[in-house]
Amino acid sequence: xKIAMLARNPDLYSHRRLVEAAETRGHQMDVINTLLVYMxxxxxxxxxxxxxxRLTGYDAVIPRIGASVTFYGTAVLRQFEMxxxxxxxxxxxxxxxxxxxxxxxxxxxxxxxxxVTAFAHSTKYSDDLIEIAxxxxxxxxxxxxxxxIGVVLGETHNSAKSVIDAFRGVKSHxxxxxxxxxxxxxxxxxxxxxxxxxxxMKRSGAEGDFRSNLHRGGSAQIIKITPExxxxxxxxxxxxxxxxxxxxxxxxxxxxxxxxxxxxPGLEGIEKTTGKDIAGRIVEFxxxxxxxxxxxxxxxx
Ligand code: ADP
Ligand code: MG
Numbered sequence: 001x002k003i004a005m006l007a008r009n010p011d012l013y014s015h016r017r018l019v020e021a022a023e024t025r026g027h028q029m030d031v032i033n034t035l036l037v038y039m040x041x042x043x044x045x046x047x048x049x050x051x052x053x054r055l056t057g058y059d060a061v062i063p064r065i066g067a068s069v070t071f072y073g074t075a076v077l078r079q080f081e082m083x084x085x086x087x088x089x090x091x092x093x094x095x096x097x098x099x100x101x102x103x104x105x106x107x108x109x110x111x112x113x114x115x116v117t118a119f120a121h122s123t124k125y126s127d128d129l130i131e132i133a134x135x136x137x138x139x140x141x142x143x144x145x146x147x148x149i150g151v152v153l154g155e156t157h158n159s160a161k162s163v164i165d166a167f168r169g170v171k172s173h174x175x176x177x178x179x180x181x182x183x184x185x186x187x188x189x190x191x192x193x194x195x196x197x198x199x200x201m202k203r204s205g206a207e208g209d210f211r212s213n214l215h216r217g218g219s220a221q222i223i224k225i226t227p228e229x230x231x232x233x234x235x236x237x238x239x240x241x242x243x244x245x246x247x248x249x250x251x252x253x254x255x256x257x258x259x260x261x262x263x264x265p266g267l268e269g270i271e272k273t274t275g276k277d278i279a280g281r282i283v284e285f286x287x288x289x290x291x292x293x294x295x296x297x298x299x300x301x
Contacts, residue, residue, distance in 0.1 A: 001027045001290065002057055004085075006034045006076060007064040013268040014279075015064060021279035025287070034069055037076045046082040055080075060290035062088045062282075064264050067146045070098045081297070086290040088282070089263050092297045093241035097263040100143050100175060103240065110239045112232060113257045115139075115250065116178040123168045126161045134178045136160050139210075143173040148213035153179065179210075180257065183250040187212045187259060188223060190233035190247045191270050191278060194285045197233050200225045201273045214266075220273040229256045236261050241296070243289070244282055246270075 003022055007015045010031040022029040032050055039048045048055040061080045065073030077091040096102055104117055118132040130138055136157040142150030150172075154160025160176070167174045185205040190197045206217035214220060225233075233247040236258050246265030249256045267278050 001059040003027055003029045003060045004058045005029055005031050005062040005064060007031055008033055008066060014266050017267050017279035021283040025283055034065060034073045034076055039079050046079055048079050058085045060086045060286050081295045084293040086294050088244055088286060089242050090295060090297055094263045097240050097261050103261060106239055107236060107258055112236055113255050115180055115257050118176045123165050126164045129176045130157055130160050133176045137179045139177040139179050140164060141175045147215040148211040151211055153210050180250040180252045182253050185210045185212060188249045191265060192233055192237040192247055193244050193281050195234055197230050198281050199270050199274045199276045199278055201270055214269050220269050222274055232256045
């Protein structure tokens with residue numbers, strides 16, 4: 001097969017591993033810098049160009065679109081979809097997953113367990129927001145944050161209120177969320193490929209940090225997840241419409257709650273922690289599923 005990977009940095013561990021896994025299985029994999037692709041969006045026969053050449057003949061495209069380039073990246077991916085190239089994750093699903101509010105609304109509608117979460121435009125009702133989220137301590141999150149940046153613990157009612165006011169003062173949108181204290185500064189990353197949890201790990205925050213992001217100095221260990229956790233992760237992936245994703249869960253007193261669903265999960269932590277060949281599993285999934293014009297939405301919706 002001829003596979004395109006939309007990625008800005010070919011040297012990242014995840015990207016190197018995907019190239020390696022594809023080449024080991026006899027496929028051609030071209031790493032394409034998302035931001036250098038350009039296109040005629042009005043052509044009747046949609047095309048894409050890169051370095052003066054047309055991008056043609058691809059059987060599949062792997063979107064590894066960074067959070068900071070979601071807008072342009074999903075436009076490029078949509079163009080691939082309109083050309084009939086099968087995407088590992090569809091542009092519409094990636095768009096959904098990048099909006100924390102929209103994701104939580106979709107998951108809530110389907111009855112997935114979530115931390116109680118409040119949202120408002122105005123700061124007039126901060127007291128009420130904190131109340132809805134169960135009262136201090138509460139977690140305050142920037143809607144567009146990643147890697148733990150923009151996630152703050154408001155330990156008292158007044159400090160939570162100040163953080164809400166500060167974020168809103170700079171026009172940022174935020175969520176106010178129940179703090180799942182019993183999770184003990186630990187979350188569970190489930191890696192879902194094609195409707196199955198193929199690996200999972202427990203991540204623990206660095207000393208004194210409630211955020212367990214590896215980018216924030218957290219550490220990872222193997223964990224055995226419960227059947228309920230497994231089915232929650234699989235359902236969350238399905239609701240988001242993602243073939244490959246990282247579903248992050250917290251173990252709460254009221255069962256597993258989904259914190260977020262990541263459409264470009266990093267492979268380094270999960271492969272090194274579990275010793276599993278996740279890149280290989282992803283390429284196998286592509287082999288089994290990539291067919292021309294099989295994109296569900298073809299960029300619609
Ligand atoms: P990001 O997208 O920046 O990774 P997350 O929502 O995943 O933001 O939050 C970062 C980390 O903060 C999580 O991995 C988890 O360890 C911790 N965390 C987030 N929300 C909660 C919560 N409601 N209760 C307890 N811990 C939380
Ligand atoms: Mg996270």
